[in-house]
Amino acid sequence: MSDIRVWVDGALVGADTPAVSAVDHGVTVGDGAFETAKIEHSTPFAITRHLRRLDRTVAGLGLPPADHARIREGVEAVLGGKPIGFGRLRFTVTGGRGPLGSDRQDSDLTHIVTAVPHARPDAHGAVVTVPWVRNERAATAGLKTTSYADNVIALARAKHQGAHEALLANTRGELCEATGSNVFVVVDGVVRTPPLASGCLAGITRELVLEWCAADGLEVVEEALPLDVLTRADEVFLTSSIKDVFPVSAVDGRALPAPGPVSARVQQVWAEHAALGVDP
Ligand SMILES: Cc1ncc(COP(=O)(O)O)c(C=O)c1O
Numbered sequence: 001m002s003d004i005r006v007w008v009d010g011a012l013v014g015a016d017t018p019a020v021s022a023v024d025h026g027v028t029v030g031d032g033a034f035e036t037a038k039i040e041h042s043t044p045f046a047i048t049r050h051l052r053r054l055d056r057t058v059a060g061l062g063l064p065p066a067d068h069a070r071i072r073e074g075v076e077a078v079l080g081g082k083p084i085g086f087g088r089l090r091f092t093v094t095g096g097r098g099p100l101g102s103d104r105q106d107s108d109l110t111h112i113v114t115a116v117p118h119a120r121p122d123a124h125g126a127v128v129t130v131p132w133v134r135n136e137r138a139a140t141a142g143l144k145t146t147s148y149a150d151n152v153i154a155l156a157r158a159k160h161q162g163a164h165e166a167l168l169a170n171t172r173g174e175l176c177e178a179t180g181s182n183v184f185v186v187v188d189g190v191v192r193t194p195p196l197a198s199g200c201l202a203g204i205t206r207e208l209v210l211e212w213c214a215a216d217g218l219e220v221v222e223e224a225l226p227l228d229v230l231t232r233a234d235e236v237f238l239t240s241s242i243k244d245v246f247p248v249s250a251v252d253g254r255a256l257p258a259p260g261p262v263s264a265r266v267q268q269v270w271a272e273h274a275a276l277g278v279d280p
Helices: 025-029 047-061 068-079 149-160 204-215 227-231 261-274
Strands: 005-008 011-013 032-040 086-094 110-117 125-134 165-170 175-178 182-187 190-193 220-222 235-240 244-251
Touching (some): 005 068, 025 086, 047 086, 068 086, 068 110, 125 149, 125 175, 182 204, 182 227, 182 261, 204 220, 204 235, 204 244, 204 261, 235 261, 244 261
Parallel strands (some): 125 165, 125 244, 190 220
Antiparallel strands (some): 005 011, 005 110, 032 086, 086 110, 165 175, 182 190
């Protein structure tokens, strides 16, 4: 994280410089929304869709709308300077200064934009299931809030077991998503993925895979899947803004082709469509 760039409410600041109030509601109670987008050649991918999802999260939290012009100003600021070949752009909007409890006070939102170059993701990786669940009935279900501690714990467990990612079920025992990715399985030659009603995030990559596969005549079914579909799926892949379409090489130690033939086709569909423009 040597070259992390940070912009807070109008100014670039040093990564280690205090720039957000200690009583910011994002800090005290995780009252905020964020987005992570891929950067390639100093350009963010699918920024309009990320801004739209940020709006949904902010509205779901009951906060006033985020200032897109401010965020775009921050994006320009962090992407100026030394070019970033590949990396991560993150923008965060919090409730601003608040009391120490869950109540809100009338306050300006805090807008934060960061960018960091890093290595491209691996070509594939293993995943494990974890015993914790996504609550598809939670007030924050489907929102990308800054309260990510559940994901931090689950991912730490996966990493401890030598895996790349952790897969979670929801309270009904259905396959839901991973800590920072959506999940797809191939069963009987058909690509399947949990519906948004499973409580998963409406991933931008997931959404584009659905749209682009439909456009190319490759069937993808959104359906509730029992968690144990993972014990019989022929192929599994994850999707996320950083990993794109990411083949899974093993689930809980059961080896899988990575990529299998169907996943390879989805990767091809992805690559062809993604090459057409940076803001699909
Ligand atoms: C919980 C969760 N699910 C899914 C995703 C994938 O979403 P996207 O494709 O928009 O990156 C993310 C992304 O960070 C996530 O945090």
